[in-house]
Amino acid sequence: MGGGILVKKLFAVLGDPIGHSMSPVMHNDLFSFYNIDADYLPFHVREEDLHDAVKGLKAIGVGGFNVTVPHKSKIIPFLDGVDELAANIGAVNTVVNENGHLIGYNTDGPGFIKGLNGHLPKIAGQKVLIIGAGGAAKAIYLTLAKEEPLVVDIANRTVENAWGLIKDCPYSVSSNACSFEDASDSVGNYDLVIQTTLIGMSPKIDEQPIPLKNLRKQTVVCDIIYNPLETKFLKEAHQQGAVIQNGLDMFIYQGALAFEKWTGIFPDVQRMRDNVLKQLGGRTC
Numbered sequence: 001m002g003g004g005i006l007v008k009k010l011f012a013v014l015g016d017p018i019g020h021s022m023s024p025v026m027h028n029d030l031f032s033f034y035n036i037d038a039d040y041l042p043f044h045v046r047e048e049d050l051h052d053a054v055k056g057l058k059a060i061g062v063g064g065f066n067v068t069v070p071h072k073s074k075i076i077p078f079l080d081g082v083d084e085l086a087a088n089i090g091a092v093n094t095v096v097n098e099n100g101h102l103i104g105y106n107t108d109g110p111g112f113i114k115g116l117n118g119h120l121p122k123i124a125g126q127k128v129l130i131i132g133a134g135g136a137a138k139a140i141y142l143t144l145a146k147e148e149p150l151v152v153d154i155a156n157r158t159v160e161n162a163w164g165l166i167k168d169c170p171y172s173v174s175s176n177a178c179s180f181e182d183a184s185d186s187v188g189n190y191d192l193v194i195q196t197t198l199i200g201m202s203p204k205i206d207e208q209p210i211p212l213k214n215l216r217k218q219t220v221v222c223d224i225i226y227n228p229l230e231t232k233f234l235k236e237a238h239q240q241g242a243v244i245q246n247g248l249d250m251f252i253y254q255g256a257l258a259f260e261k262w263t264g265i266f267p268d269v270q271r272m273r274d275n276v277l278k279q280l281g282g283r284t285c
């Protein structure tokens, strides 16, 4: 390229649907706050167009992009490389253009753990219960497993799927699978309980996966849902004296870690939180 042409960097998020993504406003605000000449755009990409979309982004020299539902796993064969954690999870949510090579990462699990820091500074030695055994649970489970917890058990409607996650885990961790019924009996044994299913998400806000009457006070209870900000599950946990955390931090920190991978800057997460809350309708939490 000759002299003097300033090329604005492009960042993006690919998903189907993509209309409600809060990532563009969140990242565009950060680019302008840190004086980085870049735009972050949402692209509605159907599965059959995913390969072409990735080739197109690579051809135009995209700086990086996020990948959301339903493409997090399907994108992997179209990338030039995938880091170890993302490969083990089998899902990529962040892609970085590293000298012309598109490399996939997963910042969902690490984002969850980093967002938890205020409530639980270290995972090592903790007893953890994960509720659910889908994609989000897998990202959190494998990331936690690397941090030397004492135990990470998984409760799921289909117990077999929980065993599947445990059997496929490449990291050494002590784990058992159980039913929701067993989990509600034993929930008092854990230091950290993480709800990863969509049960309780708007509009079905009256549902919760397990009752929490056996919960111990001071247990840290997280729900990865942020709409509503306080699910029925978290409300009950709060009433039982637990320390609660909604899904906003996981969303914000996965974005913060992606932004750091693209720019080298770990951004102001309070600014991100205020911005996301504004998009959610001005609620506070």
Ligand code: ATR
Pocket: 131, 132, 133, 134, 135, 136, 137, 156, 157, 158, 159, 161, 196, 197, 198, 199
């Ligand atoms: P995600 O990628 O968001 O984690 P997913 O991969 O579809 O979504 O996983 C959905 C999880 O929610 C699974 O643990 C699923 O349980 P099953 O393995 O038994 O299917 C759980 N789930 C979804 N709907 C549920 C419901 N109505 N009751 C109980 N569990 C439910």
